[in-house]
Each structure stands twice: as C-alpha cells, then as structure tokens.
Amino acid sequence: MTAVWQTTRFAIDLARPQVMGIVNVTPDSFSDGGAHASTEAALRHCEHLIKEGADILDIGGESTRPGSPAVPLEEELARVVPVVREAVKLRVPVSVDTYKSEVMRAVLELGADIVNDIWALRRPGAMDAVSAHPSCGICLMHMHRDPQTMQVAPMSGDVVPAVREFLEEQARALAARGVQKERIVLDPGIGFGKTVEQNFALLARQAELLASGLPLLAGWSRKSSLGAVTGIEAAGERMVPSVAAAVLAADKGAAIVRVHDVRETVAALAVWRAMSREQQS
Ligand code: 8Y4
Secondary structure (H helix, E strand, O other): OOOEEEOOOOEEEOOOOEEEEEEEOOOOOOOOOHHHHHHHHHHHHHHHHHHOOOOEEEEEOOOOOOOOOOOOHHHHHHHHHHHHHHHOOOOOOEEEEOOOHHHHHHHHHOOOOEEEEOOOOOOOOHHHHHHOOOOOEEEEEOOOOOOOOOOOOOOOOOHHHHHHHHHHHHHHHHHHOOOOHHHEEEEOOOOOOOOHHHHHHHHHOHHHHHOOOOOEEEOOOOOHHHHHHHOOOOHHHOHHHHHHHHHHHHHOOOOEEEEOOHHHHHHHHHHHHHHHHHOOO
16 A cells, blocks of 8 residues: 655645644744744744654644634734744645634645644635646545534543544545545544544544545644543643554654654654564454
8 A cells, every 4th residue: 555645836745644743823922023024934934844854844823722712814914924924935735723724725826735723614715716726735624613612522432433434525525626635634623622532532443534545644743642541731831642542643644744843753663664564464
C-alpha cells in the first residue's frame, strides 16, 4: 500500500506517519509590536518546527479552544495571509486551519497546499472554494455543534459510527463535485463535542474509521481529555501524554498526527517505526 495525500504542490507520502506542526498566529497581547511582530513570531515558529522535523505546517489565525470567540474575517485574513505568503517558501507543505471560504480562497491563491477545516466544509462557500481548486489537499474534521456550545452538550451514544458516517457523507459531497479521493483526509475531531470516554473510543476503534478507505489525521495534542486522565490541568504541561496519544494513534493506523511538540513526537514515532518495520503481518 503506497498511499499519498495529494495536495497543491506535494504528493505527501503516507507510508510513514506524518507530523503536522501547529502554528498559531495570534496577536501578542503582552508586547505591543502589532501585526508585523506576530507575523515574524509565527514565521520563526514555522522555521523552528521544520528544524524539529515537522512534515507539514498547520497555520491558524483563530484559536479554536472550547468557548473561544470567533475572529472576524478581516482580522483572520490580516493574521494568516502575511504568514502563509512567506511560509510557502519554506519547502514543506503548508496547511491552513480555517473554515471561512474567503480565507481558503486567499491562501490557495498564495499557493497553500492544504485546507484544514474543523467545520468539514459546512460553512457557506467552503465546498465551492476547495472544489474550484485543481489539487489542494483537504482535511475534513468532525465537530458536534459549534466551538461555543460543543462541550455544553456533548454527543450521546456510540459516537464512532456517527463520526464515520458524517465524515463519509462530507467526502462523498466533495467527490460529487469532482474532487479526487486522493486529496481528502478524515479526522474524528478529538475534543470537539465529545466526552473523555468518547474521545478514547475514537482512538481505540480507529479501525472503524479507517474502513472508509481514506487516510486519518488525529489531533490529540494538549487536549483536555489528556488532562482528565492524567490530572495535568495546565495544557502546556501535557507534552508527555500528547506524545503517548500520538504514538497510539499512529499504531492504530493514523497517517498524520497534528501536534505542538514536534521534536518529541518525531523521536517517539522513530521508536514506533523501528518496531513497526519488524512486525510480521
Ligand atoms: C490546548 C491546546 C488545549 C489546544 C486544546 C487545544 C484539531 C484541529 C484543532 C484537530 C484538526 C486545539 C484546528 C483545538 N484541533 N484540526 N484544530 N484536528 N484537523 N485545542 O483535532 O488544538 S484546534
């Protein structure tokens, strides 16, 4: 099996798990350096993550933590566009975390490789924006409700088939618009409107999601379910459980892991791969 993720400029080889490094572009409320300072800080972080071994950069201008406020279009464009314009020169695939069709069109125009959408293209114009592009990669993520209310009333019942059916439906809608399957990756949306137990069911039973035939992306990094089972309350102190979750997701067949701690995840996955190579099928 030689799966690839077809993106704007790169056919990403999924033979080994790929590490997507998270780059948040948010204005620094402590220093008053303005927009230029946050652009420079984000670009330095991009270069740092590449040195640490990131295979893909995921650039986002809106913090998507539960309950965080939405960012207006003009503000998101002002944050993300200057960073993407430079990041596409860094020789790794550039993903942009957005659900706004205007941001998608702007970054695709600049040569971005992947649209990573927590709304799985359900917001106005998003399906059209990616379908109009000849080759961009797309990550479709499952989210229950919306970022403001998802944790107020999490999903009920067995989430695994519900998540699978939703993601397959969105992938079918893209295929109906002529988007090649090789451009699409699915993501269960860890933490987006699920209980701790439901998130771990989505890990334990990743095989049921993989049965869709599309590659899977898993984003466990620093999330609150890892806090719940470890007792580590500060998100910034959850590196070790995050690395453990990334390795478990890879072992259960995830093709891409989205992480903050790239260096540590790359090292842990090297150990997993040394084992995996010797595995008798
Ligand atoms: C601490 C730090 C606590 C970050 C929570 C968080 C995913 C994603 C996010 C994901 C894909 C987050 C944009 C939430 N999560 N995109 N985005 N998959 N594809 N929370 O799981 O990192 S933001």
